[in-house]
Amino acid sequence: MIIKRYIVDDMKEALIRAKYELGSDALIISHRSIKMGKWYNPFKKKKLEVTLAVEEELKDVKREPRYSLQDLMENNPLFINASDRIKEQLLGYCKLNLKEDQYLTREEIVEFIDIIFKDNCFKNKLDLTRINTFVGPTGVGKTTTIAKIAAEELLVNKKKVGLITMDTYRIGAVEQLKTYANILDVPFEVVMKPEEMKEKIDKLSHCDVLLIDTLGTSQNNREKIEDIQGYFRDIHEDMNTYLAVSMSTDRETLISILERYRKLKYDALVLTKFDEINNFVNFWNIIENNRYPVQYFCYGQDVPDDIQIATLDNLISYSEEIYKDDGSSQ
Ligand SMILES: Nc1nc2c(ncn2[C@@H]2O[C@H](COP(=O)(O)OP(=O)(O)OP(=O)(O)O)[C@@H](O)[C@H]2O)c(=O)[nH]1
Ligand SMILES: [Mg+2]
Numbered sequence: 001m002i003i004k005r006y007i008v009d010d011m012k013e014a015l016i017r018a019k020y021e022l023g024s025d026a027l028i029i030s031h032r033s034i035k036m037g038k039w040y041n042p043f044k045k046k047k048l049e050v051t052l053a054v055e056e057e058l059k060d061v062k063r064e065p066r067y068s069l070q071d072l073m074e075n076n077p078l079f080i081n082a083s084d085r086i087k088e089q090l091l092g093y094c095k096l097n098l099k100e101d102q103y104l105t106r107e108e109i110v111e112f113i114d115i116i117f118k119d120n121c122f123k124n125k126l127d128l129t130r131i132n133t134f135v136g137p138t139g140v141g142k143t144t145t146i147a148k149i150a151a152e153e154l155l156v157n158k159k160k161v162g163l164i165t166m167d168t169y170r171i172g173a174v175e176q177l178k179t180y181a182n183i184l185d186v187p188f189e190v191v192m193k194p195e196e197m198k199e200k201i202d203k204l205s206h207c208d209v210l211l212i213d214t215l216g217t218s219q220n221n222r223e224k225i226e227d228i229q230g231y232f233r234d235i236h237e238d239m240n241t242y243l244a245v246s247m248s249t250d251r252e253t254l255i256s257i258l259e260r261y262r263k264l265k266y267d268a269l270v271l272t273k274f275d276e277i278n279n280f281v282n283f284w285n286i287i288e289n290n291r292y293p294v295q296y297f298c299y300g301q302d303v304p305d306d307i308q309i310a311t312l313d314n315l316i317s318y319s320e321e322i323y324k325d326d327g328s329s330q
Helices: 011-022 069-074 084-096 106-116 142-156 173-184 196-203 222-231 251-264 281-289 312-326
Strands: 002-008 027-036 045-054 066-068 103-105 131-135 161-165 188-190 209-213 239-246 268-272 294-298 307-309
Touching (some): 069 103, 142 161, 142 239, 142 268, 142 307, 161 196, 251 281, 294 312
Parallel strands (some): 131 239, 161 188, 239 268, 268 294
Antiparallel strands (some): 294 307
């Protein structure tokens, strides 16, 4: 007998997934309401846990989800926008691995991407340092990401966290980060002018992790980008600079953001708003046009839940979610 547990929004979702993975003879053994979310999140989401079982000999589909090559290329959001070159390589990979049935498992998809893009930006990660600055275009989620990371570092990794903002341009920006600092009960400093940055960093010398928020600016505004650079000219301590980019940005804009922000010598990317996309065109744009590590994925507005370390495996999970919601897999 094969027994499988699903954490889902409703019974319909559990039945669709079970039908796909276990076949149409699967029976519900139990179901109960549960709350999902990181243990320290006071706003946990309600979910349904459903357990289903099927006799092994009755099962008419394979236990592990597999993807037909044709399906992958024509319907799966991960591959739908891949270039013809990638698709040809995928075919070649299947031939080389004697996959005559042309079905791929999730592990094989990861292996394929790892082979095509050796040392790809989803594989390498930055070592965390004490000072971490977040830069990027307006409204991509810099401040929200800082709040998510601050909560994780403070509550899970038991670090002393300090928050700093230099975004005194936008009305409400200081209050936004200050609110998170108050909720987490961590020190918070506002930098009004470039000369103050070193002083404020030194003031928080007792903190293990400093997260610095910057003002959002268009990649076309070179002057403002240079202004941000000016704030860090006296900082000689190691610093990680993260460029936050929204996954729903179009290709040309994305490439120009990656290019124009080089002025700020970013070390890694944070990809936000995964929950807003219906295709993974930017996954291919980023893997093909960016050599910096991708450190985090953000997939919603919930602080602190909606953030994950960026891995290919997580990425495939998101594409499965979209695939499932589309109903393409039924
Ligand atoms: N759907 C979705 N919304 C997000 C995500 N991250 C942030 N947001 C929302 O995007 C909006 C802007 O987020 P902020 O964190 O203020 O963005 P920012 O980059 O700091 O913006 P500026 O400081 O104005 O440049 C808010 O409504 C956030 O809740 C995400 O991953 N997914
Ligand atoms: Mg902000």
